[in-house]
Amino acid sequence: MPGHDPGLWQAAQDELTAALGGRPLVAAERFASSGRTSYTGPAPVAAARPTLAIGCYEPWVPASPIEALTLEGRTPVRSVASRRSWTADLDHAAQAAIRRHPRPVVAAWYATDQLRRWAGPGGTVAAIDASLRAEVEDKANFGNILDRSGVLAALHLPAARVDSTLPGLHELRRLVRAEKVVVQSGADSGGRGTVFVDDEADLARAAKMPGPYRVTAFVTGWSANTTVLSVPDHTGRLRVYVDRPSHKAVGLPEAGIGAGKSAGNTWCLPWPRDAAARLVDAAVRIARWAWETHRIKGLFGLDALLTADGAVFLGEINCRNQGTTEVCAVNQQLRGLPPFLIAHLTTMLDHPVTWLPDPDDFNTTTVDAATSPGPGPYYLKLRHRGDVPVRLDPHLGLPGVYRVDDGRLRWVRPGAHPADAGHGEVLLANLPAPGTLCEPGAELGTAEGITTAAATPFASPHTLSKTGRALLAAFDQHLLPTDRKEGTAP
Structure with missing residues (x-):
């Protein structure tokens, strides 16, 4: 990581602290370590902890918040069902825990009635409202957003809307x-709602989804994600910052990831300059439309497709934090800036953000960074791909931080930030707590780091590289088949 300007970090710290105004920050996300790339690593912002x-999942030292309440901490099981039900399972306990922290600021992907109940009287949910998010993310309406935003026609997929x-x-x-x-169909995440x-x-499977529908031509190429930050200033001008676009691997059966679902992202592979410039321009246009139409600010994401001949097509908008938000923060840190997430929280609390650079200069540099083969962060999702429960x-x-050595993983040192992993090393984040029973399909964490194209975990849009395969093979050596009833290895 490059050196950073202490004055810039202090300004980010001071403005987030002022925005919180003495109120406790409460994170409500599946990973209780959410936001760790902001408050750990080479340049932490303490106010973001x-x-x-x-x-759903237990945090670990040094990624821990000051206090945590997790489903895994109460019931040491990881499963597909638990990652979908944790908010309901923890509802009463969450309300009781938050009552010990009056007038909280609850940070989440989007604001629901449940989260507003958790926040209680005087509390604030610092996120886009769920109903507005659903309206804007409605996949059937994405073509209309592109038209209204004035996005160049060359970035539109051949598409049709079907209302019946x-x-x-x-x-x-x-x-x-x-x-x-x-x-x-709909406004779901994680590849759901796409067939x-x-x-x-x-x-027949597609027809089981409720309409209306967006139907597009399938285009071969890399999926991609771009994080966008919209920050209105005190004069009413909207400043839009577009992060470096990723290469996203999708549908990797060898990694336990189904069709249409993300296996992770890497930001070290270069983009063609024209494609990167067009994507940045489209992101700015969409951000301005979202602000002018709905007063949407803060973070959102755009999914796109990059073809082998350098064309780029926009796929959908994700009007909220995303699975990429954690690791893509490293892109901003590599450019000598605090993470977008700090500005997102500050502006969602209606406090000015003064430490960001000129947006035009930033976005010009984004295009330069996207076309460079230099180092960038990555993450690879770890899933339990077997048919019987396991424990680590x-x-x-x-x-x-670990290293692959003789086909197994060897502990190197504690860590919580991708930059903690050096050359030939990997950060294993969000692993199950000791003794946790992991059902088939369960999330087992993420493998993260900063690397170059030669060592990225993905070889193509749908395959792992030699490095990625070696990492998963080594990880598999540490999964012990376990009897579900007795809780012991056979």
């Missing part, structure tokens, strides 16, 4: 002039 974190029952496969193909089509349609069976080998240790 939550007073209380409520989530989906027509037959032949008609869908005719609508978008493609043999393979993609049907999208790739090759045959009648796929079409107790010799693996806690989350931290």
Whole structure:
């Protein structure tokens, strides 16, 4: 990591502290370590460390908030069901925990009635309202957003909106002039609400989703994610900052990731200059539309496709924090800036942000960074791909920095930030707490670091690299099949 200007970090710290105004910061996200790249690592912002974190998975030292309440801490099981039900399972306990911290600021992906109940009288949920988020993220309406934002036609996928029952496969193909089509519905995340349609069976699955639908031509290439920060200033001018776009691996069965779902992102692979410039321009246009139409500010994300011949197409908008928010903060730190997340929290609390640079200069540099083969952060999702429950080998240790050695993982040192992992090392983050039973399909954490194209975990849009395969193979050596009833290895 490069050196940083202490005055800049102090300004970010002071403005977030002023925005909080003495109120406790409470994080409500699946990972109780959420925001750790802001409050750990080479240049931490102490004000971003939550007073209380409520989530599904236990945090670890040094990524811990001051206090944590997690489902895993109460019921040591990881499963697909638990990651979907944790807010309901912890509802009463969360309300009781927050009552010990009056007038909290609750940081979350979006503001729901449940989170407002958690915040209680005098509390604030620093996030976009769930109903507005659902309206803007509605996949069927994305084409309309592109039109209203004035995004160049070259970035639009061949698409059609279907408001009633989906027509037959032949008609869908005719609508978008493609043999393979993609049907999208609703405002869900994580690849849900998207079906790739090759045959009648796929079409039947797509038809089970509620309409209206967005139907697009399937385009071969890298999926990508771009994080955007919108900050209005005291004069009413909107400043828009566009982060370096990623290369996102999607649908990797070898990593336990299904079709249409992300296996992780890397920011070290270069983009063609024209494609990067067009994407940045489109992001600024969409941010301005969102502010002028809905007064949306703070963080949002754009998903895109980058083809082998350098064309870029926009896929959808994610009007909230995202799975990429944690690790993409390293991009800003590599450029000598505090993470966007600090500015996001500050501006969501209606406090001015003065430490950000000129947005035009920043976005020009983004295009330069995107076209450079220099180092960038990455993360690879770790999933339990087997058919029986497992526990982690107790010799693996806690989350931290590891090295692959003779086909196994060797502990190196504690860590919580991708920059903590040096050359040939990897940060294993959000691993299950000791003794946790992990059901098939469970999230087991993420592998993170800063690397160059030669050592990225992804070889192509849908395959792991040699480095990625070696890492997963070593990780698998530490998964012990476990009897669900007895809780012991057979």
